[in-house]
Amino acid sequence: MHILSMYVNGGIWLVPAVTVENISKRYHTVDGEIPALENVSFEVSEGEFVGIVGPSGCGKSTLLSIIAGLIKPSSGQVSIFGEKLTGVNPKIGYMLQRDSLFEWRTIYKNVILGLEIQNQVTPDRLQHVEHLLEKYGLSNFKNHRPSQLSGGMRQRAALIRTLAVNPDILLLDEAFSALDYQTRLAVNDDIYKIIKKEGKTAIMVTHDISEAISMSERLYVMSKRPGTIKMSIEIKFDMENRTPISSREAPEFRQYFNKIWKELDVHV
Amino acid sequence: MYKNESPEQKKYLLKLRAKKRLIAFLRLMLLVLIFASWEAVTRLNWLDPFIFSSPTRILNTFIRIYKEGSLFTHVFTTLWETVVGFLLGTIFGIIIAIILWLSETCSKVLEPYLVVANALPKIALGPVFIVWMGAGPVAIITVAVTVSLIVTVLEVYTGFLETDSEKIRLVQSFGANRKQVLTKVVLPSSFPVMMNALKVNVGMSWVGVIVGEFLVSKAGLGYLIVYGGQVFQLDLVMTSVLILSVLAALMYFGVQLIGKWISARY
Numbered sequence: 001m002h003i004l005s006m007y008v009n010g011g012i013w014l015v016p017a018v019t020v021e022n023i024s025k026r027y028h029t030v031d032g033e034i035p036a037l038e039n040v041s042f043e044v045s046e047g048e049f050v051g052i053v054g055p056s057g058c059g060k061s062t063l064l065s066i067i068a069g070l071i072k073p074s075s076g077q078v079s080i081f082g083e084k085l086t087g088v089n090p091k092i093g094y095m096l097q098r099d100s101l102f103e104w105r106t107i108y109k110n111v112i113l114g115l116e117i118q119n120q121v122t123p124d125r126l127q128h129v130e131h132l133l134e135k136y137g138l139s140n141f142k143n144h145r146p147s148q149l150s151g152g153m154r155q156r157a158a159l160i161r162t163l164a165v166n167p168d169i170l171l172l173d174e175a176f177s178a179l180d181y182q183t184r185l186a187v188n189d190d191i192y193k194i195i196k197k198e199g200k201t202a203i204m205v206t207h208d209i210s211e212a213i214s215m216s217e218r219l220y221v222m223s224k225r226p227g228t229i230k231m232s233i234e235i236k237f238d239m240e241n242r243t244p245i246s247s248r249e250a251p252e253f254r255q256y257f258n259k260i261w262k263e264l265d266v267h268v
Numbered sequence: 269m270y271k272n273e274s275p276e277q278k279k280y281l282l283k284l285r286a287k288k289r290l291i292a293f294l295r296l297m298l299l300v301l302i303f304a305s306w307e308a309v310t311r312l313n314w315l316d317p318f319i320f321s322s323p324t325r326i327l328n329t330f331i332r333i334y335k336e337g338s339l340f341t342h343v344f345t346t347l348w349e350t351v352v353g354f355l356l357g358t359i360f361g362i363i364i365a366i367i368l369w370l371s372e373t374c375s376k377v378l379e380p381y382l383v384v385a386n387a388l389p390k391i392a393l394g395p396v397f398i399v400w401m402g403a404g405p406v407a408i409i410t411v412a413v414t415v416s417l418i419v420t421v422l423e424v425y426t427g428f429l430e431t432d433s434e435k436i437r438l439v440q441s442f443g444a445n446r447k448q449v450l451t452k453v454v455l456p457s458s459f460p461v462m463m464n465a466l467k468v469n470v471g472m473s474w475v476g477v478i479v480g481e482f483l484v485s486k487a488g489l490g491y492l493i494v495y496g497g498q499v500f501q502l503d504l505v506m507t508s509v510l511i512l513s514v515l516a517a518l519m520y521f522g523v524q525l526i527g528k529w530i531s532a533r534y
Contacts, residue, residue, distance in 0.1 A: 068441055087443075094441035100434050104456045104531075114442040117452065165442065 015082040017169055017201040018044040018067060023076035024226075025062055035226035036062045040076070042220055042229060046168075049195070049202045051212035051235075054222030055264060060205045063227065064173045067203065068094045080169065090118065093167030093200075095175040099158035101146035107157050108133075108142040114165040125164070132160045136194060151183045152190065159191055163198060170195060172204040176211065188215060188244040209264070213256045214244035221263045231263050321506040329503040330511075342508075345488040346477060347515060349405055353412025354473035354519075358466055360413070361420025368421070369428045369454065370446065386422055390414040390476070394483045403484040411483075412476030416469040423468070427461030428454050463527040470520050474512070 025037040036059040044050045054060045065071045067078055069088040078085040080092065101110045111129055115121050133139040136156055146154055155176070162170060175191070176184045192215050195202050206212050212219055213235055221231040237250040247253060273281075303323045309315045310322035317325060333339045368375035394411050401407040431454045439452050481490025489508045496504030 070437065070440060088441060090443065092441075094438070096434050096438055096441075098434055100432070100438045102435065102453075102456070104459065113439070113452065117439060117442040117444045117448055 014045060016043040016079075017046040017048070017081060018203065019079040019082075020063075020067065021077050021079070023063065023066060023073045023078065025059065025066065025071075026074045037066075037073070038226040038228050040227065040229055042232070044169075044201060044203060044218075046201050047199060049192075049215060049217045050204070051216030051219045052203065052205045052222060053207065053209055053212045053219065053260065053264070054227060055224050055266065056207055058222045058225055059227035060222055061173055064094075064171050064203065064205050068092055068171055070094075090165060091168045093162035093165065093170045095158060095162055095170065095172045097174045098178045099146070099154045101154055101157060101161075103146055106143050106145060107138060107149065110146065111157060111161045111164055113161060118165060120165065125166075128166070129160070129164050132163055136160060151179050152187050155179070155187045156190065156194075159194060163194075163200075168201060170200050170202045172202060172206075174206055175204070177206070177208070184211075185245065192244050209257055209260050210248065210253075211244075213253060213260070214247040219256075219260070221260055231260075233259065318500075319502055321502045325503045326507045326510060329507045333504075333507070342488055342492055343511060343515070345405075345485075346481065346490065346512075349408050349412065349480070349488065350473045350477045350515075350519070353409045353476055354416065354469055356409070357413045357416030357473060358420055358469050361417050361465070361469075362424055362462065364417075364421045365424035365428060366450065368425050369450070375425070382418065382422060386418045390418075391479050394479060398484050405485075407484060408477055408480030408488075411480040412473045415476035415479075416472035419472060420465050420469060423465045424458065424462055427458040427465075430461075431457050459531065463523075463531075466523050466527070467520060470516065470523055474516050474519075478512070 020040060020042050023037055023040045024035070027034040027036055040063060042050075052060050052063070062071070066073050067085070069078075069085055069092065080089055101107075102113070105113070108129075111133065112121065112126070115125055115129070130139070133142060136159075138153065138157060138160065141149060141153065141157075146157070149157065172191075176187055179187055188211060204212070204215060216235050219233050219235055220229050221233075222228065223230045233256065235256060237247050237252055239246060239250060242250075306320075307323045310317040310320055310325075330339075333342075368378065391411070393414060394407075397407040397410045397414075401410060435453050435457065436449055439449055444452060477488075478490040478493070481488045482494050485491040489512050492508040493505050496502065496508065
């Protein structure tokens with residue numbers, strides 16, 4: 001599969017940003033072994049926005065943790081721009097369920113947390129941070145505490161924290177699930193635009209079908225545990241400059257939704 | 269806060285302030301009431317002032333030992349021992365908690381020992397320390413440290429374990445090592461827990477020092493209390509207890525103030 005999708009573009013062979021090959025993961029407990037993922041393979045090309053949906057407990061967050069280098073797969077391998085992943089990689093930025101901003105730090109100090117950890121607090125990195133804060137409307141809140149910001153602004157600050165270390169690939173692990181519905185729609189739009197503007201590759205895991213369709217260009221549907229990829233769909237809308245909100249209004253949206261809903265086969 | 273408050277808001281704020289003042293007033297009145305009735309019942313000889321002392325007798329005793337010049341020696345001895353015991357107990361407690369956090373094996377191995385050590389009345393070790401270290405301030409401070417140490421370890425370690433795991437995952441995704449997880453997340457997020465442990469330790473250190481002084485000392489408030497009891501000078505005992513409660517309160521508020529100062533700056 002991966003050889004097929006190494007496509008030719010203007011005569012240049014492009015290496016995929018992320019290659020996942022035959023990943024399996026088993027968790028070990030005293031009561032026995034739990035297979036979480038089985039033979040998961042896919043590729044993400046540079047600049048692409050990929051969504052992964054699946055029922056809860058299907059191992060999609062495990063998959064993301066493996067790509068982030070936080071846990072090791074039982075078998076299989078992940079490559080980032082053709083290089084085998086061995087641990088946490090600075091090319092990858094990870095966004096978690098909650099914004100996890102530290103209340104004991106100001107917004108500015110929160111945003112440079114990654115730089116501090118990677119010993120990258122250099123003048124030009126800080127300038128990049130200033131630029132991001134300015135561009136995305138947070139420069140007036142630099143000295144505020146996280147609790148003084150709205151949910152949407154906090155999520156923005158969390159994204160800038162991730163972007164500050166300049167990753168090429170962003171992993172979003174149910175990154176919006178802690179927000180209420182209205183805020184969530186607005187934040188989807190906001191974060192999507194920022195990711196596109198910065199030209200990042202993104203992999204988003206969610207259990208929200210609408211969110212996945214509205215943001216992704218390609219969508220993988222996972223099965224129940226042990227998680228495997230059941231289906232892959234390309235999401236295309238007949239419009240220019242799609243955004244998550246405009247996508248939701250497109251006539252194709254409903255069709256994609258029904259197709260995925262059937263595939264997920266949800267029973268109460 | 270706002271310039272154009274509505275009359276309702278003003279009324280609300282006034283009510284809040286009035287309530288606050290009332291509480292402060294009642295608190296003061298309760299104190300006055302206790303001392304006044306104490307004075308009254310002993311003057312009327314409903315209670316024997318020789319056994320129960322009285323506020324005026326306490327005041328006279330206070331003035332007497334102040335004039336004798338021994339007041340400061342006693343107060344200073346006890347205060348010094350308590351502060352040293354408090355600092356050592358807190359610092360070592362936090363260091364041990366960090367070690368336990370760094371090594372899961374270590375904490376698992378030590379767990380039953382810590383539980384027993386916590387349940388054991390540390391005072392029981394007093395005589396042992398006196399034999400080992402001699403009848404002096406070192407033994408007294410050691411008692412104070414043992415009393416506060418184990419509680420600090422358990423409380424701070426539990427606080428460390430309760431650190432939000434998502435925050436830890438976040439810094440790990442930036443490539444943080446164990447030491448960075450500790451300094452960037454675990455320690456700052458456990459600051460309120462540590463402050464609480466410190467406040468508990470103030471009381472613990474006083475207990476340790478006073479008991480230590482009961483056992484061995486030649487000076488200090490604990491010594492005055494034991495001596496006063498032995499020679500049936502209850503005035504002296506009551507005076508020492510009052511001084512003690514004022515000092516303990518001051519130290520408690522001092523720690524609270526330092527905590528507020530640190531969290532405001534950090």
